[in-house]
Structures are given as structure tokens and as C-alpha cells.
Amino acid sequence: MLCLALFALHLLAREVNYHQVRQYVQSLSHQRLGLAVLFTLAGYAVMTLYDRLALASIGRRLPWRRVGLISFISYAFSNAVGMSLLVSGSIRYRFYLQNGLGNGEIARVVLFCTSSFWLGLLALTGTTLLWVPLPPELPLAGLSQPVGAVLVALPLAWLAGGLIHRPLRIWRWRVTLPSVGTALKQILVGACDWGLAAAVLYVLMPDALNNGFGHFLAIFVIAQIIGLVSHVPGGLGVFEAVMLAGFGATGNAQLTAPILGALAAYRVIYYLLPLCTAALLVLQREAQGWRRKAxxxxxxxxxxxxxxxxxxxxxxxxxxxxxxxxxxxxxxxxxxxxxxxxxxxxxxxxxxxxxxxxxxxxxxxxxxxxxxxxxxxxxxxxxxxxxxxxxxxxxxxxxxxxxxxxxxxxxxxxxxxxxxxxxxxxxxxxxxxxxxxxxxxxxxxxxxxxxxxxxxxxxxxxxxxxxxxxxxxxxxxxxxxxxxxxxxxxxxxQKLQRERPDEAELAQVLPLIKQFPSAQAHLALMGDKSLLFDDEHKAFVMFDTIGRSWVAMGDPVGTDEVARRELVWTFLEQCERAGGWPVFYQVSPANLDLYLEVGLNLLKIGEEARVRLQDFNLDGKSRKVLRNTVNKLHREGLRLEILPAEAVAGLLPELRDVSDAWLADKQVREKRFSLGAFDPRYLSRTPLAVAWQDGRLVAFANLLLNDTREEASVDLMRHRPDAPAGIMDFLFVELMQWARAEGYRWFNLGMAPLAGLHSRRHAPWWNRFGAMVFGRGERFYNFRGLQRYKQKFDPQWEPRYMAVPRGIALPMILANVASLIAGGLGGVVRR
Structure with missing residues (x-):
């Protein structure tokens, strides 16, 4: 629309040169400029009445000075930027929220002000078209009076609605129309606002167009409506083109140049000066709050x-x-x-x-x-x-x-x-x-x-x-x-490489993994994800690509916060250069500022279960079942052995037999990306917990341990189909007791996908969708069962998030991430 408007403006003003326009602006008298400024001040003062009436309609009172400031800032920005409902609504939401108004009250204030704004414009436009005929050379000039009658009918209908003393029901909402008195005030304030805006330009226009304020007003309000409908910021170009056409200035340089000069001065006085003033007021207000550390x-x-x-x-x-x-x-x-x-x-x-x-x-x-x-x-x-x-x-x-x-x-x-x-x-x-x-x-x-x-x-x-x-x-x-x-x-x-890491790179990341507080960082040792390092190799991001989605697993790994923060920016910029969508999957609450800073959106994808080891024991009635299970398996000859990574290679044939039997019994296939798979090289890089019964290996789990003793966890946990009942409980209990004795603070049981999402009326659509899948998606994944199983160890649940770009690509990103974890689209619909 802006390009079309500028092209039309160029055609209308092709006989005019810059010198002529500037000469008219310089010729404007101080008296005219002073009147324009005075009318501008009066117009913005009238605009404060929108908010005063809106607050009165919801029964709230705020100091006049505070309301005036909020109103001025919102209208100064929305007049210049366009999209009034969005821009002024956002500004009002921010400032009225600080003044104690609730979301519902702010919404009603915004709707009241917006309706007043349009009611006044429609009433003024309709009345003007009925009273003053448009020039016959304008398109559709013959329809001016029927159009004016329709426009006037809308504010009249609003006034008549005030006679209805009960709320109107529109779908699931109830709308209470204002009283006749309030509706009349809305219309009068809106009409006065637009009349003053027209007066600003009227005093700047050349004397050759002095056919009366009514004739000028008819063209002005039509140009404003077309500019507002176009959604071009401030109606730039659209408003000017309609004004030139309305005054028949096409091909007449002696008339076009003064009109363009008046419009330029009008833009500066009515739009630019209030916008600069409002920007300074916002900066001053925020700086005061910053100094108070609010x-x-x-x-x-x-x-x-x-x-x-x-x-x-x-x-x-x-x-x-x-x-x-x-x-x-x-x-x-x-x-x-x-x-x-x-x-x-x-x-x-x-x-x-x-x-x-x-x-x-x-x-x-x-x-x-x-x-x-x-x-x-x-x-x-x-x-x-x-x-x-x-x-x-x-x-x-x-x-x-x-x-x-x-x-x-x-x-x-x-x-x-x-x-x-x-x-x-x-x-x-x-x-x-x-x-x-x-x-x-x-x-x-x-x-x-x-x-x-x-x-x-x-x-x-x-x-x-x-x-x-x-x-x-x-x-x-x-x-x-x-x-x-x-x-x-x-x-x-280009620095970003998508090749799988070699042994040298995996050896390089091992010290970073061991010093990182989250055991999840060990997933880099699978070697199935590419690694992106910072310039000094103090941190890295592990990621994989599928479609246009570049999915990083977890937070950047490393202890240098500057390097981790820079890696998020680097990853984002490399993805943008490749035309991809940057995604960070399963990130922790402690690092959310890293992703908010780069403009990503956050979706809660589940909760992670972490057991505080110093509080874990088998005492008490609530742990009776676990205690009995572990004691029973001890009596049946089951014992747990912790093997260092160097001793794993000799057991790989037996481990593969156990893994294959487990996969066949569960009728599942290997997952990837956010979980480890049976890979001899991966298992040989981590310690292993092995359960023996009468000299026979019946279960195993690879251990994810860091040197800081902050957290211990497991990745693969597999057992033979004929293993004793309760073998998984036995492994978890024995491992947690071992980790506590070794001085670890937490034991990570892993994430329960989609847990903790609520299907409430005002919840975001993603939360409601996730809650529905969590409750009804057992066909594809054991969501509820997994959460209930981990709950028996009395963990602390911590939310986990996915950071994604804003926009309409989210469904495709979700499908890509699910396919990446499941090992393909087929794995998404099968267990």
C-alpha cells in the first residue's frame, strides 16, 4: 500500500520540484505555525478525555496528570506508527498495568477508546458529507450523501443501544452498551478530536484553497479514513495522494507545491513533534524506574x-x-x-x-x-x-x-x-x-x-x-x-559445520561436559549431533537438523557464561544465514534469559524429575512397596555393580543381547537426539551399572556423572524380558543410594513430556493442546504412566522449555522435532 501510495503521489506531483515545496514551507508565517501548534496541543488535550471517560465507565479513578500522560504517549505513537488498536493498546496495557488495573479492565478501556475514536470520525465524516457535497470531479462523488447517511447511522445506532438496559450476547461474550449520555460524550469527544486535527492542516493550507472549512473538512476526513484503512504508518503517502486528488491539484504545479508544503508542515507539527516528545517522556519514565531498580x-x-x-x-x-x-x-x-x-x-x-x-x-x-x-x-x-x-x-x-x-x-x-x-x-x-x-x-x-x-x-x-x-x-x-x-x-x-564430531572433538568436549552441572550434556558423547564451539572452545552447542529446523539439544554446555551467551547468538545467526529455524529443545528455567534476549518464544514441553539425594531413603510407610521390592530382589541374588568406562568394552556382546531382547519385548525401536541409543562407542565412554543374578547379566544402565557431583543420571536402562519383576525399581533405588554415598546432590530421573501443562480457559493454546495430548495420547506414548512411575520416588519437578522462533512456522517445527527424536516420521505414530 505504501509503494502504491508513493507511486500515486509521484504521478500527482510530477510537475512540482523540491524547491517549490520548500519555498512554500519557508513562507508560512509565524502566526500560522503558532495556530497549528495551538490546535495540536488542544487536539492532544481532547484525546485525554477518551481515557477519562473509559476509566469512568469501568468505575476506576486515576489522577488527571497520570491519565493525560498515558493518553498522550499512546496517541503520539499510534498516530505516527499506525495500527491504532495494537499500538495504543499495547502502550495502555503496559502503563495501566503498573497503575493497578487488571487485564479485563485494560481491555475494556482500550475498546472504549477505540470505539470513541471511530464513532467520532464516522459521525464527523457522515455529517460533513450530508452537509457539504463533494467536488463532482472526484470518483463516486454522487454517492457522497448516501454514504454520509450510512456513516451517520452507525453512531446513531450506538446511541440507541444505550436505551437497551440489558447486556447483548455475542457468541460467548456479553457486551454491555454504554448509556445514552456516555455514548453521546464518546461521539462528541471523537468529533472534536478530528475537527481539531483538521484545523491544524487547515491553517497551513494555501489561501487559494479557501473555499470554507466545511469543503476542506469533507476531503480531510475521507483522506484520513482511507489512510487508516490502508494501515500504512500515519497514512503516509495515502493521505497526501487523496488530499491532492481531492483538491484537483493534478497537473497544477502552482497548487500542488503549496499543498505538499502544507502537508509536510502538518506531518512535522501534528505527528513528528508529539512522537519525539512522547519518546523522551517514555525514556525519562523508564530511566527513573531503572534507577530505582524497579x-x-x-x-x-x-x-x-x-x-x-x-x-x-x-x-x-x-x-x-x-x-x-x-x-x-x-x-x-x-x-x-x-x-x-x-x-x-x-x-x-x-x-x-x-x-x-x-x-x-x-x-x-x-x-x-x-x-x-x-x-x-x-x-x-x-x-x-x-x-x-x-x-x-x-x-x-x-x-x-x-x-x-x-x-x-x-x-x-x-x-x-x-x-x-x-x-x-x-x-x-x-x-x-x-x-x-x-x-x-x-x-x-x-x-x-x-x-x-x-x-x-x-x-x-x-x-x-x-x-x-x-x-x-x-x-x-x-x-x-x-x-x-x-x-x-x-x-x-561460513563457520558452522554440520558434520558429525570425530573422536578428537568428543575428547575435547568431555572436560566441558564433566564440569557442567546438568548430566544431560553427556548426550553429546553419542556422536549423532553436530557441535558448534565458541571461538575459544569454552562452550559448545550440540544440534541436529531436520527440514528447516536446526534443533539444539539443551542449553549451551560450558561454565563460561559469556561464551554460552555468545553461542546462542552465533547459533541463531548461522541458522538465519542458512534459512533455518533455530530451536533449543529441553532448556532449563535458569537459562531462559539467553533465549528471550535473542527474541525466541518459550513453550513449556514438560517437567523433569530430580530427586534430592540427601532426603532420599526407604523409610516410612510411603516407601514400603519400594523397600519390599528391593529386599525381595536382594534375597533372590540380585546385585548391582558399577563398572568404569574402561571395563565396558569386554561386556558389549552381553549388553547387546540384553538390549535386543528388551527392544523386541517392548516392540519399540531406538529413539535418538534427546535419548541415547545402543552404540558400543557411546557406552564405552560412560560408566555402567550392571545388575547380576547368579552370574548372569540381567539388566544395565549407563551412568551420566559429572565431576562437580551436582547431578547423576542414567540414559539407557534395559533388562531381559525374563528379569525379576521390579528390576527397574531395584536399579533406580540402588543407583540413588550409591550416588548419595559418592557425594552427589541430585539424581535426575529424566523428563515427563507434556507434564504440568493445564487446559484452562485462559491458558495459551499450546498448553491446552499439550494437556489434551498428555491425557489422551497413550496410543503414541505412555505420558501419564511415565509421570506416575517417576512420582513414586518423590522427586522435585522442574519445568523444561523449548525456545522457538515467533511466527507461523511452529506446527512444522513441532513436527520436525518429534520426527528427529523418534528417528523419522514413522516413529512418531508408532511406539
Missing amino acids: VLAPWLTGLLPSFFAGLTLVCGAVLLFSGATRALPVRMAILGELLPLSVLEVSHLLASVIGMLLLILARGLQRRLDAAYWLTLVLLLAGAVFSLLKGIDYEEAALMTLLALALAPAHRLFHRRASLFSTSFGVGWIVAIVATLGCAAWLVVFSYKHVDYSADLWWQFSLQHGGAPRALRALVAAVVTGMLFAAASLIRP
Whole structure:
């Protein structure tokens, strides 16, 4: 829609040049500008009544100043960004939640304000169309009165609904309509809001269009409705195109240029100034909460890198757009007296190059790169200097300097040491950068459309008449800078290898595994997953790929927190470069910030059972069954032996017999990825617990033990079909007693998939779906039975999560992960 609107705007304004538009803006009197500012202040003051009425309708009272601040911030952002319900609703949710309102109350406030906003617009538009006929040359002008009658009927119906004193039932919701008095206030406040918005533009419009406020209002409200329906931020381009068409300015440069100048001034006064003010208020408010170490700090910490990235992107665009447009003649005359022409030319060129570099560095800031932080600081200050040297553009210099001052104390937020060339640029970022360059190119053409372009133009250097050559050289330099960066990124070698690890790599990860508190890290020794190390080999991620899903098993393994955090970013960027979906499966609550920081979503996938060994014993009535089982098997000659990894190789033939018999008896096949499989090399890397009965091996389990004595666990537990009943209980009890004697703190019984998910009304859809599968999916997996079995050891249940990208790819990711664990799609539907 934005592209179509800009194309239409280009066609409507093709006879106008930049100089004409700027000349009209400069000719606006201080009286007109003052009136526009005054009407803007009055309009935003009226907007606070939306929230006042909404709070009164739900029986809540807040101080006027606090309500006014929330209302101003929400409307300043939603007017400029677009999608009012989403943007203003999100801002209201954040601030009203801090003021003690519940979710339901906030939802009612948002709906009340949104309905008031539209009721006022519809009432004003309908009344205007009935009262003032549209110009006949406009499309569908003959239908203006029928359309106006329909639009007026909607607010009238809302008023009539106030006479109904009982709630309306719409599907499963009950809607209580406001009283007639409240509904009338909604409509009047909304109409007054839009009337003041129209007045801001009306006082800026040229005198040649002075056909009365009613005629102007009819075109204004139609243009606003079309802009809102388009969902383009602020109706940019759409609103302007409709206004030009509505006033018949097509082909008339004497009329089009003043209208575009008035619209530009209107954008600055009504949209940009309130947006900047609201942004400063938000920063001040959050900074105060940060200093008090309130609950706002984590939210602000997560938001600031992206916020700085957005501002850096804006600063880069400002430098590019400035380099593409004419400088003010008065300022150029002053520069000509102070500086040689060569300094001005070089400054103009370098300012645009810096603008292009800031567009690129914005992505690095979003990725929290330390190098991007320092380069951005330097380039912002350099951009401020060159802005002054190329045209005394102190407005741009002030913007760059303010951003540099705001960025300077935030170094700790940019902690990553990765290379900027390794940062992936998604489609959205590429489109944003290319679109900015495209707009800069269009500005060059628009600003110098009457220049006779030739090859000699590139080599013309002049103070007063060299604007077009300077703009062309600056634009080409910016494009070349972007292309060089893209080429350097493309030829950079890829680090991520998907080959299975060799014995040397497995030997290298063993010390990291032994020092890691979670025994789950031993799954890397299976050798079926690829390994991604950090640059200094202080941590690693084990992962496998299936389809487009790149699935990491568990958290990054290592004791160096900086290296583990950097690995998450590296894995994410390598996946993006390969076009894959990054997934972290079965991660612990202690590490959730690693995944939230990179923008992944978290799904609870079950709970892990961990037994505190110092509290475990067989005493008491609740352990009677376990105690009797273990004592009975001891009497039958069953004994447990712990073998070191070096002694496992000699028992492999007997172990395979036990494993094959177990698989055949259970009618299952080997799982993989999140569980170990019978692999002689894997079993030979870990100690083994072996159960003997009369000299015959009847069961075994490989042990996962770390040197920190934090946690012990098992992976494969298999027994012969004719083993004594209760053999699994015997193994677990004996192993836990052995681990306690060895000084281990916890014994990990493994995860119960989908346990702990609840099918409640307000629960996320994933929780409800998982709870349904947990309760009814016994055909495919023994969900309930597994949880009940582990519960007999009285464990502590800890949630486990899966970190996945946001978006619509989740069903495919879930299918890929299930297939990966089951060893193929066939294993998903079979035991």
C-alpha cells in the first residue's frame, strides 16, 4: 500500500520540484505555525478525555496528570506508527498495568477508546458529507450523501443501544452498551478530536484553497479514513495522494507545491513533534524506574538495544536524505566565506557514506555487538561534524549528538564480541535499507528534476550551482559502501559445520561436559549431533537438523557464561544465514534469559524429575512397596555393580543381547537426539551399572556423572524380558543410594513430556493442546504412566522449555522435532 501510495503521489506531483515545496514551507508565517501548534496541543488535550471517560465507565479513578500522560504517549505513537488498536493498546496495557488495573479492565478501556475514536470520525465524516457535497470531479462523488447517511447511522445506532438496559450476547461474550449520555460524550469527544486535527492542516493550507472549512473538512476526513484503512504508518503517502486528488491539484504545479508544503508542515507539527516528545517522556519514565531498580529494568534492558538500533536507522536515513536535497542558500553563502570548496565537497560525500554505514550498524546494535556500539558512537559524532561542514545543518548535528549522548552510558548492553560481518541481515532489514536508498534516489531526482543530466555533471564543482553533482556523487558513494559491505559479508567463510564430531572433538568436549552441572550434556558423547564451539572452545552447542529446523539439544554446555551467551547468538545467526529455524529443545528455567534476549518464544514441553539425594531413603510407610521390592530382589541374588568406562568394552556382546531382547519385548525401536541409543562407542565412554543374578547379566544402565557431583543420571536402562519383576525399581533405588554415598546432590530421573501443562480457559493454546495430548495420547506414548512411575520416588519437578522462533512456522517445527527424536516420521505414530 505504501509503494502504491508513493507511486500515486509521484504521478500527482510530477510537475512540482523540491524547491517549490520548500519555498512554500519557508513562507508560512509565524502566526500560522503558532495556530497549528495551538490546535495540536488542544487536539492532544481532547484525546485525554477518551481515557477519562473509559476509566469512568469501568468505575476506576486515576489522577488527571497520570491519565493525560498515558493518553498522550499512546496517541503520539499510534498516530505516527499506525495500527491504532495494537499500538495504543499495547502502550495502555503496559502503563495501566503498573497503575493497578487488571487485564479485563485494560481491555475494556482500550475498546472504549477505540470505539470513541471511530464513532467520532464516522459521525464527523457522515455529517460533513450530508452537509457539504463533494467536488463532482472526484470518483463516486454522487454517492457522497448516501454514504454520509450510512456513516451517520452507525453512531446513531450506538446511541440507541444505550436505551437497551440489558447486556447483548455475542457468541460467548456479553457486551454491555454504554448509556445514552456516555455514548453521546464518546461521539462528541471523537468529533472534536478530528475537527481539531483538521484545523491544524487547515491553517497551513494555501489561501487559494479557501473555499470554507466545511469543503476542506469533507476531503480531510475521507483522506484520513482511507489512510487508516490502508494501515500504512500515519497514512503516509495515502493521505497526501487523496488530499491532492481531492483538491484537483493534478497537473497544477502552482497548487500542488503549496499543498505538499502544507502537508509536510502538518506531518512535522501534528505527528513528528508529539512522537519525539512522547519518546523522551517514555525514556525519562523508564530511566527513573531503572534507577530505582524497579520491575521495569528487565523490560527496559531488553528494549533499549532495539530502540537504539531504530534511532540509528533514522539518523542514517536523515543523513542520506539530507545529502540528496538542496542546501539552504543563505547557509551555503556563509560556508563559502569560511571554508574552501574542497572541504564542503568532501564533507557532503562523507556524510552520506556515514549515513549508509549507520543503516548497516543499526543491525549490529540490535544484535548487541560491541564493535557496532563503538563504531556507531564514532560515526554519530563524525556525522554531526560533517553535517555542519556541508551546509550548517545544525538540526541534523543536534540529532546525531543527542543520540550519541544517549548511547554513551549504555555500553554494558552491547556485550557481544562477534564480528559485524558475521551478522545476518534478514529480508526485513534488507528491504528497509534498500527502501531508504530508493527514497534517497527519488529525492535526488525530485530535488533536481530540471537539471540537464550528462556525463560532465559528475565532475562539476561549484558552491552555489553544484548541488546536483554533489547529491549524485554522495548517493553513488553510499550505494558503493553498501555493496562493498554486502560483498565482504558474502565472501566471509561460513563457520558452522554440520558434520558429525570425530573422536578428537568428543575428547575435547568431555572436560566441558564433566564440569557442567546438568548430566544431560553427556548426550553429546553419542556422536549423532553436530557441535558448534565458541571461538575459544569454552562452550559448545550440540544440534541436529531436520527440514528447516536446526534443533539444539539443551542449553549451551560450558561454565563460561559469556561464551554460552555468545553461542546462542552465533547459533541463531548461522541458522538465519542458512534459512533455518533455530530451536533449543529441553532448556532449563535458569537459562531462559539467553533465549528471550535473542527474541525466541518459550513453550513449556514438560517437567523433569530430580530427586534430592540427601532426603532420599526407604523409610516410612510411603516407601514400603519400594523397600519390599528391593529386599525381595536382594534375597533372590540380585546385585548391582558399577563398572568404569574402561571395563565396558569386554561386556558389549552381553549388553547387546540384553538390549535386543528388551527392544523386541517392548516392540519399540531406538529413539535418538534427546535419548541415547545402543552404540558400543557411546557406552564405552560412560560408566555402567550392571545388575547380576547368579552370574548372569540381567539388566544395565549407563551412568551420566559429572565431576562437580551436582547431578547423576542414567540414559539407557534395559533388562531381559525374563528379569525379576521390579528390576527397574531395584536399579533406580540402588543407583540413588550409591550416588548419595559418592557425594552427589541430585539424581535426575529424566523428563515427563507434556507434564504440568493445564487446559484452562485462559491458558495459551499450546498448553491446552499439550494437556489434551498428555491425557489422551497413550496410543503414541505412555505420558501419564511415565509421570506416575517417576512420582513414586518423590522427586522435585522442574519445568523444561523449548525456545522457538515467533511466527507461523511452529506446527512444522513441532513436527520436525518429534520426527528427529523418534528417528523419522514413522516413529512418531508408532511406539
